[in-house]
Amino acid sequence: MISRLCCVVLALLVTGCATTPTESEVVEVASPFSKPIGSSTNYRIGFIGRSSEFNGLIAVHFVREVLELNLRENDVMVARDNDLKPTALLSVQSIKGRVCLAKLQKGRVLPDQEVVLPNSKTREEAETLPLFISGS
Numbered sequence: 001m002i003s004r005l006c007c008v009v010l011a012l013l014v015t016g017c018a019t020t021p022t023e024s025e026v027v028e029v030a031s032p033f034s035k036p037i038g039s040s041t042n043y044r045i046g047f048i049g050r051s052s053e054f055n056g057l058i059a060v061h062f063v064r065e066v067l068e069l070n071l072r073e074n075d076v077m078v079a080r081d082n083d084l085k086p087t088a089l090l091s092v093q094s095i096k097g098r099v100c101l102a103k104l105q106k107g108r109v110l111p112d113q114e115v116v117l118p119n120s121k122t123r124e125e126a127e128t129l130p131l132f133i134s135g136s
């Protein structure tokens with residue numbers, strides 16, 4: 001009997017007492033509309049096509065989700081590079097399915113550059129680009 005009692009006391013001394021956590025971290029559930037820190041707040045429309053520019057007109061290939069947008073003629077879009085810096089200011093000329101014909105207003109584009117709906121900061125940056133002159 002004493003040896004059993006000694007074993008129980010010894011086991012309690014070796015393992016110690018369990019402590020309850022003082023505070024547990026509460027993690028808030030992310031909103032389905034939130035974006036990871038550092039991600040762009042501009043809505044991606046599509047990408048510049050691989051066809052060459054003709055008289056300032058270029059093709060923009062829409063991403064699948066953009067069909068829900070109600071883009072219209074003369075709406076403004078911005079093309080940007082991999083560093084998210086605006087490279088061109090574009091305006092919608094016509095839309096056929098998932099392709100848009102856009103007019104270069106300012107700057108220059110390269111194939112596969114991302115095209116977004118600009119927020120006010122992106123639009124201001126795009127407005128500072130040089131005017132597009134056809135043939136230059």
